[in-house]
Amino acid sequence: DMGNVAEGEKEFRKCKSCHQIASADEVIVKGGRTGPNLYGVIGRHAGAEDFRYGADLKRAGEEGLVWDVDNIQAYxxxxxxxxxxxxxxxSAQAKMSFRLRDHQGDVAAYLAQFSGD
Ligand code: HEM
Incomplete structure (x- = not known):
């Protein structure tokens, strides 16, 4: 089912400590730099930002993983x-240890707003 963008925006507070959302022109959500910029993340290969990713996320992207509203919820x-x-x-390892317990679909819908223009 469709996620709720307003709920996703609220939930994204939990992500902001590590992630910003910034286009080439503007910072949309000011956040930390522990994780990669999430502007345009949906529709993009995993591990494609200018960021020091973990080897296994990088490898998944090289093997063809593209983020979409479904797999980003699982991630x-x-x-x-x-x-x-x-x-x-x-034995694969993730550099992101945070886990979101609910509202994953809402967060996916929220992030989808900043993708595919
Ligand atoms: C990676 C989403 C919370 C740290 C990622 C990626 C996504 C994502 C989609 C992969 C990006 C890419 O391939 O370019 C989210 C969302 C969050 C969240 C939606 C909140 C629900 C956090 C938090 C932290 C964090 C709280 C820090 C404590 C990281 C790091 C990576 C990452 C370090 C790189 C992972 C790697 O290289 O293996 N995140 N994140 N994230 N995130 Fe998050």
Whole structure:
């Protein structure tokens, strides 16, 4: 089902400590730099920002992982489990340890606003 953008915006408060949302022209959400910029993340290959990603997320992107509203929900629920399943590698590691317990669909809908223009 469709996520709720307003709920997703509220929930994104939990992400802001590590992620900003910034286009080439403007900072849309001021946030930390511990994680990559999430502007345009949906529709983009994993690990494609100018950021020091973990080797396994980088590898997933090189193997063809493109973020969409479904797989991004699985990732933010359990980044390490998602990478292990995607890569078929039980020793894969994630640099993002945060897990979102609910409202994943709302956050995906919120992020989709900043993608595909
Ligand atoms: C990576 C989303 C919370 C740290 C990512 C990626 C997404 C994402 C989609 C992959 C980006 C890409 O491939 O370019 C989110 C969302 C959050 C959240 C929606 C809130 C629900 C956090 C928090 C932290 C964090 C709180 C820090 C404590 C990171 C780091 C990476 C990352 C370090 C790089 C992972 C790697 O290289 O393996 N995040 N994140 N994130 N995030 Fe988050």
């Amino acid at each position: 933010i629920t359990d980044p390490r489990g998602f990478l292990r399943e995607t890569l078929g590698d039980d």
